[in-house]
Amino acid sequence: MSSRSPASDDRTWLNWAMRRIEADYTRSADTHLIPVDMPALADIALYFKDESSHPTGSLKHRLARSLFLYGLSNGWIGDGMTIVEASSGSTAVSEAYFARMLRLPFVAVMPRRTAPEKIAAIEFQGGRCHLVDKPGEVYGAAQALADELGGHYMDQFTYAERATDWRGNNNIAESIFAQMQREPCPIPRWIVCGAGTGGTSATIGRFVRFNRHDTRVCVPDPEASVFHRHWADPSVILSEDAPSRVEGIGRPRVEPSFVPSVVDRMIAVPDVASIAAARVLSRRLGRLCGGSTGTNLWACALIASEMAQADERGSIVSILCDHGDRYRSSYFDDAWLTAHALDTAPWEARLDAFFETGRLAQA
Structure with a gap:
């Protein structure tokens, strides 16, 4: 059977193209939801949805x-x-x-x-x-x-934010809630996801509201990004700061796909904390995770610490955005960190201590 696209009218080609994409989707399995062990926090469960397992390696x-x-x-x-x-x-x-x-x-x-x-x-x-x-x-x-x-x-x-059907139809939010059904706390207290375009946070935020879930959406954001500033003050639409070292999230301008009204909380995370967290999580999972996943983990640790201090019970779900193999020459290269004046050691120590004590120490 020929794999070449048909050379007839536009609708014939369109039908062929749609079938090609649908067939690829049918061949694909859903991504795993990975529990992250937190022995010091018996009443709080943390999960990462492993989007790195897609054929192209990312969310x-x-x-x-x-x-x-x-x-x-x-x-x-x-x-x-x-x-x-x-x-x-x-x-x-x-x-x-x-x-x-x-x-x-x-x-x-x-x-x-x-x-x-x-x-x-x-x-x-x-x-x-x-x-x-x-x-x-x-x-x-x-x-x-x-x-x-x-x-x-x-x-x-x-x-x-408009290309994905946020009400369902196999989007990431629907998948998370389906996979959480048999967990001790099946309705997450928080879903934590960074914003590059803002499309994922918009999908998740709309989905939880549409389905009336008691879930809050937190968007951790690089300090250099404009998103967290715009969320706090809608008049701020640009950032003049040097670009973030965390690839994939954070932007210098407010993107049209970012919908701040469906975001319940934003946390500004230093680049060095994101990279340190990516390295810590990589060691704990036995596989490399990208920098934006580290941004997510840092926010999850902060939220979990706050929940523990308030004697709250519940689950937190976040996203493992992409595989760390793409960053072997940067985040996982000590010489690269030194060249960019990024000392991750004290930040890694703080996060390691969080896993041991259930508290994320302040700087």
Whole structure:
């Protein structure tokens, strides 16, 4: 059976493309929900949903699939069209996978400082990388490339929150609640997830409200990001700080997909704390986890400490966003940390102490 796309009318190609994506989804299993042992906190359970087990290794696999289905359904993507995306890496890896599946050229517009492992993963999937000097330049460069090539700019930062059906239909929130059904505290007290586009926090926040769950949504955010500032003061829409070292989350501008009204709490996390937490969790799980997962863990530890002090019982669910193999040359390289003046040792010690005592000590 030929794997080439049909060369007939647009609707024939569209039907072929939809079937290709649906078949790929049918072949895929759901991601695991991993309990993280916290012996000092007998009444609080912590879980991480392992999104690194997707075929493209990250949470963004879900988003990429949704964005392609959304673009196809809207008639924005056609046979032979070049797909262009602005990304910090992981979304581009996943979109390159789906573009390759549909025999479409793909170009990722990314900051030059993007981890080389991510660039290699995009190129492995047949994509091409267009690097820019400043993170804020990705939007205009991506649109310009799409215009020049007669292609389609996917624009995850605008469409992430609307491309996914937040009421259900196999989204990440529905999956979390289904997997929690037989746990001691099946309705999470908190779900903790960082924001890059804001699409995941919007999906989860809407889902818990739609289903009337007594769950709160916390978004941990790099200190340099604008999201936590905008959540506290809607008039703040830009950050002039140097870009965060944590790839995948935090932005210099408020993205259209970020919906602050469905977020119950935001926690600003120093980059060094995120990287330290990624290293600690990696040791405890016996596998490498990315920096944004570390951001999540730091917020989970803070929330768990507060719950324990208030004698609260319950569960916390967070997300293992991507595999740490993509950061071997950065977060897990001591020479890289030294070169960037990031001393993770005291932060790792604080988090190790949290697991032993159930309290996250203040700096």
